[in-house]
Amino acid sequence: MAALKTSTTWIKGQEFESEHDGNKINVDGDKKNGHGPKALLLSGLAGCSGIDVVDILHKMKVEFSDFSIDVEADQTEEHPKVFKDIQVTYRLKTATDNLEKVKKAINLSLDKYCGVSAMLKKNSAINYTVEILN
Amino acid sequence: MAALKTSTTWIKGQEFESEHDGNKINVDGDKKNGHGPKALLLSGLAGCSGIDVVDILHKMKVEFSDFSIDVEADQTEEHPKVFKDIQVTYRLKTATDNLEKVKKAINLSLDKYCGVSAMLKKNSAINYTVEILN
Numbered sequence: 001m002a003a004l005k006t007s008t009t010w011i012k013g014q015e016f017e018s019e020h021d022g023n024k025i026n027v028d029g030d031k032k033n034g035h036g037p038k039a040l041l042l043s044g045l046a047g048c049s050g051i052d053v054v055d056i057l058h059k060m061k062v063e064f065s066d067f068s069i070d071v072e073a074d075q076t077e078e079h080p081k082v083f084k085d086i087q088v089t090y091r092l093k094t095a096t097d098n099l100e101k102v103k104k105a106i107n108l109s110l111d112k113y114c115g116v117s118a119m120l121k122k123n124s125a126i127n128y129t130v131e132i133l134n
Numbered sequence: 135m136a137a138l139k140t141s142t143t144w145i146k147g148q149e150f151e152s153e154h155d156g157n158k159i160n161v162d163g164d165k166k167n168g169h170g171p172k173a174l175l176l177s178g179l180a181g182c183s184g185i186d187v188v189d190i191l192h193k194m195k196v197e198f199s200d201f202s203i204d205v206e207a208d209q210t211e212e213h214p215k216v217f218k219d220i221q222v223t224y225r226l227k228t229a230t231d232n233l234e235k236v237k238k239a240i241n242l243s244l245d246k247y248c249g250v251s252a253m254l255k256k257n258s259a260i261n262y263t264v265e266i267l268n
Contacts, residue, residue, distance in 0.1 A: 003208045004173050004217075008180035010201040016184050018177035021165040025174075027181030031155040037181030037250055039138050040159075040174040043152035046142035047161030047171030050150050067144040074137045080252035083138075116171055118214035122256040 038083075041120065042071040045086070048116035052109035053090065053102075062101050064094035066133055073124070086120060088128040096132055103130060172217075175254065176205040179220070182250035186243035187224065187236075196235050198228035200267055207258070220254060222262040236264055 008018040014029030026034030035043065046069040057064055068091045073083040090106055106128060110117045117126055142152040148163030160168030169177065180203040191198055202225045207217040224240055240262060244251045251260055 003206050004170070004176060005204065005206045006169075006173050006176040006180060008177060008184060008203045008205070010184060010188065014185045014188070016181050016203075018169075018180060020169045020173040020177065023160070023162070023165065023167070023169050025159045025169060025177060026157070027177060027184075028157070029181070029185040031157065033157070035140075035152075035154045035157050035159060036138070037178040037185065039140055039154040040178035040181070041250065041253070042138060042140040043142060043154065043159060043161060044171040044174035044178070046140060046152055047150050047163070047174070050142060050144060050161075051148045051163040051171065054144060054148070069142045069150075070139065071142070072137050072139040075249065079247050079249075081249040082253050083249075113213050115209065115213075115215040115217075116175065118216050119175070119257040120253065123253040 038075070041083075041116075042073060042086070045088070045114070045116045045120060045126075046071050048114045049088070049106070049109045052113045053105045056105035056108055057102065060101050060105065062094060062098050062105075064092045064098070066093040067091070083120070083124045085124050086126045088126060089131060090128060091131040091133060093133040099130065099132060102132075106130065172209075175217075175250075176207060176220070179222070179248070179250045179254060179260075180205050182248045183222070183240070183243045186247045187239045190239035190242055191236065194235050194239065196228060196232050198226045198232070200227040201225070217254070217258045219258050220260045222260060223265060224262060225265040225267060227267040230266055233264065233266060236266075240264065
């Protein structure tokens with residue numbers, strides 16, 4: 001697989017602009033004009049696992065909508081501050097009896113397919129819950 | 135330290151919108167309308183370490199401008215695809231004889247302060263080079 005590359009330019013203070021394949025995001029340690037850098041890891045985990053879950057549920061012919069993913073992590077007190085356990089909440093609208101299939105899709109993602117999960121798990125555990133919306 | 139949290143909503147296909155403290159970014163596995171999820175880890179590393187380096191150089195009274203950071207990583211072939219060694223290129227305009235101070239700032243960031251570096255190093259090595267611009 002080709003190398004991944006980002007190019008990140010300092011704007012001022014704690015603000016940076018980071019480019020990847022023509023897409024640009026702002027990173028801001030003060031969180032005024034962009035994600036804090038560490039939050040990008042949580043967004044990356046949500047996107048990585050979310051893509052897997054959508055793909056696997058489609059393959060399972062499971063109908064769903066209104067899919068969202070919250071990711072939350074406490075940090076250690078001492079430098080370098082790293083994540084303690086990561087808590088992921090998967091939320092989606094689907095028939096209640098699809099719950100086991102949804103859990104299977106999530107387990108496949110977090111344990112087998114999602115590279116972000118595989119990397120972050122080397123630092124801390126990742127736990128999840130599923131909420132089926134009515 | 136308070137918990138970090140992101141809320142990520144599926145748009146369509148491999149596209150998601152991810153919110154953190156009121157800031158929104160797009161994540162897209164196809165990289166058409168947003169960073170790929172794994173690239174967010176590289177942008178997070180650049181932002182995290184960049185913030186440290188700016189801060190430390192200011193404390194050292196080192197004058198500089200035009201600061202940018204490229205981060206590049208190959209990935210393993212098998213699922214889950216994770217980073218091989220990460221290569222960081224720090225580029226800045228400053229007097230040539232500041233090179234040792236710049237390296238000291240980078241080492242302090244990568245080894246002591248930057249939590250993203252500390253987490254990603256549990257998966258793969260992080261190597262860097264410095265380019266002083268004229």
